[in-house]
Amino acid sequence: QAQLVQSGTEVKQPGASVKISCQASGYSFSSYSVAWARQAPGHGLEWVGWINVYNGDTKYAENLQGRVTLTADTSTSTAYLELTNVTPDATGVYFCARVGTGWFADNSYYFNMDVWGKGTTVIVPS
Amino acid sequence: QSVLTQPPSASGAPGQRVTISCSGSSSNIGTNPVNWYQLIPGTAPKLVIFRNDQRHSGVFGRFSGSKSGTSASLAISGLQSDDEADYFCAAWDDSLDGYVFGSGTTVTVL
Numbered sequence: 001q002a003q004l005v006q007s008g009t010e011v012k013q014p015g016a017s018v019k020i021s022c023q024a025s026g027y028s029f030s031s032y033s034v035a036w037a038r039q040a041p042g043h044g045l046e047w048v049g050w051i052n053v054y055n056g057d058t059k060y061a062e063n064l065q066g067r068v069t070l071t072a073d074t075s076t077s078t079a080y081l082e083l084t085n086v087t088p089d090a091t092g093v094y095f096c097a098r099v100g101t102g103w104f105a106d107n108s109y110y111f112n113m114d115v116w117g118k119g120t121t122v123i124v125p126s
Numbered sequence: 127q128s129v130l131t132q133p134p135s136a137s138g139a140p141g142q143r144v145t146i147s148c149s150g151s152s153s154n155i156g157t158n159p160v161n162w163y164q165l166i167p168g169t170a171p172k173l174v175i176f177r178n179d180q181r182h183s184g185v186f187g188r189f190s191g192s193k194s195g196t197s198a199s200l201a202i203s204g205l206q207s208d209d210e211a212d213y214f215c216a217a218w219d220d221s222l223d224g225y226v227f228g229s230g231t232t233v234t235v236l
Contacts (some may be wrong), residue, residue: 004170035225044128044230045165045214061224095171108158110177111218111225116170 002026004096004117011123012086019082020120022096027115029077030054033099035113036070036081040092050099051079088126093119129154130215130228137234143203146231148215150196154226158218160198162191165212165230174213175200207235 007021022034035050049060051070058070069082083090097113104110131149138144148160162175173182175191178198188204198217202209215228 045227047225109218110159112161112176114173118170
């Protein structure tokens with residue numbers, strides 16, 4: 001059974017960096033991509049970006065470009081999200097998810113986040 | 127501000143049917159398939175519906191999805207207390223070249 005286990009709560013001061021992990025089990029880690037999403041307090045879900053575990057290609061949400069880095073270690077089946085120079089706006093719950101992507105015959109693009117971790121809380125006090 | 131628009135809340139008595147709408151544009155829902163996710167605080171989010179109307183494994187038949195043009199909807203029939211959650215629609219957006227979520231709908235069972 002596919003499962004993603006995320007690291008624990010992080011409390012960071014403004015300007016610091018934080019790196020959270022997402023360890024996969026129960027499936028072939030390199031055969032899927034990993035996406036990240038976050039939920040700020042009182043807000044909805046926001047897509048952060050995703051990494052193609054097989055070749056390391058990444059894509060980030062435009063508003064987070066330059067502030068977030070996604071990596072993956074196939075030897076430990078673990079994906080990582082690093083946020084640099086955090087501000088209180090970074091406070092929220094960060095989720096990782098296994099992703100199946102591809103193109104249908106009608107040229108539509110599917111992006112299925114089908115297995116999720118329970119989330120990692122990041123707190124940046126103001 | 128979310129790219130996809132949902133009503134903030136929906137509710138129904140046990141056993142009733144609830145429908146949640148999701149409005150987008152030609153660059154997202156109008157072109158690419160829609161997924162629906164269920165979020166219950168403290169638990170891992172779940173994929174409920176993928177490719178507009180396909181139930182993910184383990185999802186009960188009470189959940190159904192549909193899409194027409196630039197809008198989509200999720201229906202929950204035979205409402206149960208376990209269905210209380212936040213539901214988000216999502217689709218790939220070709221203009222933004224990224225995945226976009228709806229604003230989310232809180233479903234309450236009265």
